[in-house]
Amino acid sequence: MADLLRLLLRVAEKAANVARVCRQEAPLFQLLVQEKTGEDKNKKFVQDFKTLADVVIQEMIRHDVGTQFPEMAGFIHGEESNKFENGLGESVTVTVCSTEEETAALLATVLDGDHTAASLLARAIHQDPTTIDTSTDGLAVPLNPSELGVWIDPIDATSQYIEGREEALDEGHLSPSGLHCALVLIGVYLRSTGEPVMGVINQPFNHRDPAGGRWRGKHFWGVSYGSINICSVSTTKDGPKGERGLSAVLSSSEKQVVKETLTSLCGPDKLMYASGAGYKILCVIQGLADVYVLSEGSTFKWDSCAPHALLRALGGGVVDLTKSLQASCEAQDCKTELTYHQPHNECKGADRWANHGGLVAYRDCSQLRSILGALRDKL
Template identity: 90%
Template sequence: MADLLRLLLRVAEKAANVARVCRQEAPLFQLLVQEKTGDDKNKKFVQDFKTLADVVIQEMIRHDVGAQFPEMAGFIHGEESNKFENGLGECVTVTVCSTEEETAALLATVLGGDHTAASLLARAIHQDPATIAADTDGLAVPLSPSELGIWIDPIDATSQYIEGREEVLEEGRLFPSGLHCALVLIGVYLRSTGEPVMGVINQPFNYKDPAGGRWKGKHFWGVSCGSINVCSVSRPKDGPGAGLSVVLSSSEKPVVKDALTSLCGPDKLMFASGAGYKILCVIQGLADVYVLSEGSTFKWDSCAPHALLRALGGGVVDLNKCLQSSSGVQDPQIELTYHQPNTERKGAERWANHGGLVAYRDSSQLRSIIGPLKDKL
């Protein structure tokens, strides 16, 4: 498990490098931000270069993990399909090849012969990142890779990534939007039960070096398995009389906003972009709870940060199940799991968190949230 964690930290940093390169290199940046109109809009790659960036990251992680842990190869899932139709109507399956040149040639077929952009992307995919420091040596978890599956969200909060607004982050403060909301999320779950046991979060745009103008990232990780709970983030200490703080999506239902304003007060209700970033805010103690009443997140959004919260003594629950359960927050059935699709749905919707969710660090905080929402939803 220590080897797997080290590998996931490394591939998450490679993914972060790809995300940064797509914004730093002009030929890629132009493809990333330009709006398509007319006939171009109907060509899948041209319509959405950001989807190609997502797929490239996803397939790179799938390739690297499958190479070191072949027994996991069939259980590495992501948000995106890796099949593209290029401008000539050809269907191209995007994979990471054994050499940089082969990968560049493959990407050029998707990119309509744009060899410059293809080469830049291929170089980032095949570049080894600097070693990621993590104290994982003593990590002995009684699990085998053959028992595990992986969920990847290559670039969570894509709209913030594309918009690219830069914020200077301050310690202890939540910033509602900007590049820092874009995260690489890699979550590991038990195939038998679906419980999240390991998570890696990489924040590619955490800090901009004033000297070189280059972005630096930050990573977070956690392992939760039985009595073993280890996290790179210390459990935040609540100050005396701090009061409960909640982070929401700005598009949250008015009835939920009103109920939580009555509970917490208007100053303790915050809004932010990106499901992964909002859960990271709870992990870091920038907010106590994240509430979402809509089924608009997916397994790839929540798996990685869920593992970190479990390591800190918290969790992520299905809001609807929580509201309906006679056992309340003690019911083990309300926790989100990651191994089974909703067979009544199709496509990506099979993997949606349909009942909404609540991410929390402490069950007492979860309990205080559920009461006011019970009569409203």
């Protein structure tokens, strides 16, 4: 498990490099933000370059993990399909090849012969990052890779990534929108139970390097299995809960009844809004908010798996909101935690993997009970 964690930290940093390169290199950035005009409307690679960036990251992670752990190769899932149609109407399956040159040649067929952009992208895919400074030695977890599956969200909060606004990030406060909200998420779950056991989060745009002005990232990780709970984030809290009051982060599009109920419970100054499901759960992990509440089924397994593992390592979790409101038992005894191994077979496409009942992400069971108590008769 220590080897797997080190690998996931490394591939997450490679993914972050790809995300940064797509914004830093002019040929890639122009594809990323270019509006469809005139004949370009028929060139699918232009309108879907943001999706291509996602797919390239996803397939790079799939390739690297499957190479080192072949027994996991068939259980590495992602948000995106890896099939594209280029401007000539040719269908191209995007994969990561064994050499940089081969990958560049494949990407050029998707990008209608744009060899400059393809080469820049291929170089980022095949370039190993500098050593990740994380102490994973001695991490002994009695699990075999053959028992595990992986969920990848290559760039969570893609719209914020594309828009690229650079919000000032105040220490100790969440960022409502902007590049800070874009995350690389890699979650590991037990195939037998769907329980999330390991998560890696990489925030590619955490801060700018004062010397060169380039973006630098930050990573977070956690492992939770049985009695083993280890997280890179501190579990310290800022004073007694009663003195601080309960704080919650929501989506700005959340139902009005939820906003009003939580305003009454938390107070207007303790209700915050942010973009990106993964980022909102990260805010709970970091203690910037106590809970994240979502009443809609608009998130997916790839959004929640990685941060869920970190929350479990901190003594919290992510529950299905609808099931929790319907349950009569105490919050910590209810079997309403999200799981990651079974699709909703009655649904089609991505909806098979949606968190249909909404969710609550929390670090403390007493705060979860407060949220459920306030919302029980409202939804």
